[in-house]
Every structure is written in C-alpha cells, then in structure tokens.
Amino acid sequence: MILSKSNFFLMADTNLKGLTLAGLEQFIVSIGEPKYRAAQIYQWLYKYRVTSFDGMTNLSVALRQKLSETAYIEQFSVATSQTSKADGTVKFLYELSDGKKIETVLIPPRVTAVDAEERMTLCVSTQIGCALDCTFCATASMGFIRNLTTGEILNQFLTAQTFSEKPITNIVFMGMGEPMLNYDNVMSAIDIITDQNGIGLSSRRITLSTAGYANHIRKMADEDRKIKLALSLHSLRDDVRTALMPLTKKFKVEDLLAALEYYNKKTKKSVMLEYIVFEGVNDTDQDVQLLIKAARRLDCRVNLIPFHSIDITNPKGYSAHLHGASKEGLEQIWKKLRANDVITFIRHSAGVDIDAACGQLAVKNELEILN
C-alpha cells in the first residue's frame, strides 16, 4: 500500500523536486537502492511530471512504498491569480511550504507576433523579495527574505503549465529577485529545464536578466552557458544609474560593458540591453548617444521598456519622481537608435490591467496582510 499524502508528510523528509540527477543518485543509494533507479525517478519528476509516487509505474510497489516513507514531491498551491482581460496575461501568487508567497507571470504572445501560435512565455522569480533596492521596482519594497530553492524555481514552471492551455515554450528569469545572487540554485534549475530527459526546453528559449553583477556575467561566459543573457541597464551614466540601481556603486557602467564584451567574445553570443525609459531621467540626447556608443561596442540588441507605475508601494524620495516616457517619447528614442543601426525593439507591456510591474501582486498581498 502507498502511504497517503498526510502520512508521508509526517514521515518523509527529503524533497525530491529540485534534485538533479546526481542528487537523486545520491539519495537513492542512501536508501539502499541501485543507482539506475535515480534516472527513472528523474524522468518521472521532470519529463512526465507526476506529482505522486503512485504515478511512477515502472517502479516496484515496494520501492514506491519506500519512497513514500523517505521522501516527498513538493507541490505549490496557488494563493491567488489575476488574468488580464486585455491580453490574457496571468499572474500567479504561489504559496510556498513556509507560507511565503512569490509571483510568476504567464505571458501569451501578442496576436500579431509571427510565432503567436506556438509561443507562451513564463516569467519566474528567483528570490523572495530582493536586496538590491532598485528605485523603480515594487519587489524592492519587500526587502530580501530568502533565496528560492531549485525545486521552488522549477515548481513555478510545472504548476503554471498545468493551468496553461498551450505548452510553455520560453522562460525568462526576470521576476522577483536577482538571479545571480542565487546562482547555484538557478543554474541547477536551468540544467533540469534544458535537459532532454528533464523538462526539455531548448536553452535558446531561456533568458536570464541581471541587474549588473559583472563578475557573474564573466562566470557565465567561462561556463559557456547556452542560455540568453540580458542586462537591466537603464542608464550609461554612473550617477543616474546609481540613483536608479544602487548596485552601480559596486559595478560601474564600464565594468558592465567590459563584462558584456568578454561575454560576447567568449560565447560568441549576443546580449540584450534592457532600458526602461524614464521621462527627464535617462531620455536626453546625451543618454541616447551614450546608448548608441555602448551598443556599437557590443553584439547586442536593445529593448526599450515602458515603466509600470509602482504607486502601490507608496514610493518616496527619488522613486516618487519617476515617470515613464510617453509612447511618443519611446518611439523617438527607438527611431534614433534604429537610425544608428542599433537593433532596437519597444517591448510591449503585458497585463497592463492587472498589477503589471514585477512584484506588485506579492507586495499587494503583503500589504493586505499588514493592514
């Protein structure tokens, strides 16, 4: 007999969700089973995505029983979700086993996109809260709470997939938190996501965005990671960028550009420069000229991003004075960059009628708990 869920939570203490093949091998040997069983369990967890040991039908009943007594498969529950009437974007607020909440966003393509039929993008979080204090970000107002485990990163995908009518084809690490500050867990999750015996997505469909850890950009290049890299740039001027992103005190703009050049050279891969355009802050002619100059140094494309208001966080000081550029303002910069042969796109805003900015749903939940 396989133990019921309530029993195995009492008795089992190893969460298998999030273990790599090597981790599963270690576990399976530790319970006195042959190592090859780990590969079978690995496939059940990630390729076939079963949620209980009962579903692992090529394992003997005795082994399933033993697994139930020694391990469990962590699941997420959805605390709440919001669906955009405008474009079908879905924001999930997941509740984790310690009661903390994180946000994940499922983003359908625009109907006009060339690959509208097949694309479905998931924006995942890597930390609960964030320590970096970017002045334009709702998540920053939560402060840093903790890193997500590899299993929690994977569960964002696995749970969202059960709600999505179409297969999720792309993952962007642009949700709550700074991925480079949870490097090992994020990379383990990516290894499982891109493994053909695991979740099986192409590494070309994974994008990791950093606020600017030049050292980790170089590390990714040295490790020859096959995923795409994006830098949240937002200004080429150290003083302006420091006001927007205090991390700039540690890694100056020149450090970042040099790290990206290194990345280009070492991996032969292009990078993305993300640029939220703030009216009167980073949209002057000087800013645009600096952006053109930086883009010419690199193999890159530039994404111009509309700003989502973070009024919900009751922003003060510098944050309170940030306003997104108008549509016309964005288009003007887009034209100038294009005229200078910089590959540039204006990123559309997903879910504008729901709490669209990163972290807003989680922050709103925290505020509701506090009030």
Ligand code: SF4
């Ligand atoms: S923008 Fe990203 S790195 Fe900056 S505070 Fe928000 S979550 Fe952290």
